[in-house]
Amino acid sequence: MNADIFQNPGDTLTWQAFMDRYHDYTGKYPCRPVADAGYGSLDNYLYNLKNGIELVQKYGNFGKKKDRRFQKRIYNVLNWKQTEEGFLICPEGRVLDQYEGDNISRTRGGNLHISQMYAEKGHCEGCPRRSQCFRFGKYRRVGKNVVMEELQGKVDENLGCEEGKGLCRQRSIQVEGAFGILKQDRGMTRFRRRGLKGVKMEFLLNCLGLNLYKYHLFWLKQRANNLIGKLN
Incomplete structure (x- = not known):
């Protein structure tokens, strides 16, 4: 059993602790541990x-x-098309291919996070959808x-195949089913003790x-x- 309690607002910072404990129990790391979106981060992927x-x-x-409703949000860059070179094309058909430097920061795990910033060469002047x-x-x-x-492209590839879809289904059945039994059948909807x-x-x-x-x-x-x- 690999379970624990954390005082973190999200799941991201708990991933490595679970994997390290699995390694301590078995002497190896799991091959394909499927998890929900809360665990996907640059630190965890590396x-x-x-x-x-x-x-x-x-x-x-x-x-x-x-998500069809999300796909209708035409101003979200995830829904924008790309050129063959990988530059984004805005809803007005303008290509954001003008490099404007890097935004450099450090993740909580200490890894370097570099975002290359791009803009449209006319800086959106005269665009009717500007506002x-x-x-x-x-x-x-x-x-x-x-x-x-x-890294995200590799995730899409792994989870997009039939084997990956099967892993996602098994995760939902096993994990959500266990929480359902604890909360609905056993009435564990809140903790009765105090302190970590x-x-x-x-x-x-x-x-x-x-x-x-x-x-x-x-x-x-x-x-x-x-x-x-x-009997038979």
């Missing part, structure tokens, strides 16, 4: 590559690409993180109970199958 883990963790906008396209700045600028886009240590103990006891419950059902099924086999 961590996966370092430890031989396939990129099958969704990123923030993974599901939006196929609708952007609200801040003198003209529209877009960032291009080459490394992150390449107490809350963690309460949660792990519930996880342990769930595993014993699942094993008991498996044992009953096996015994019933054995009885049927003897």
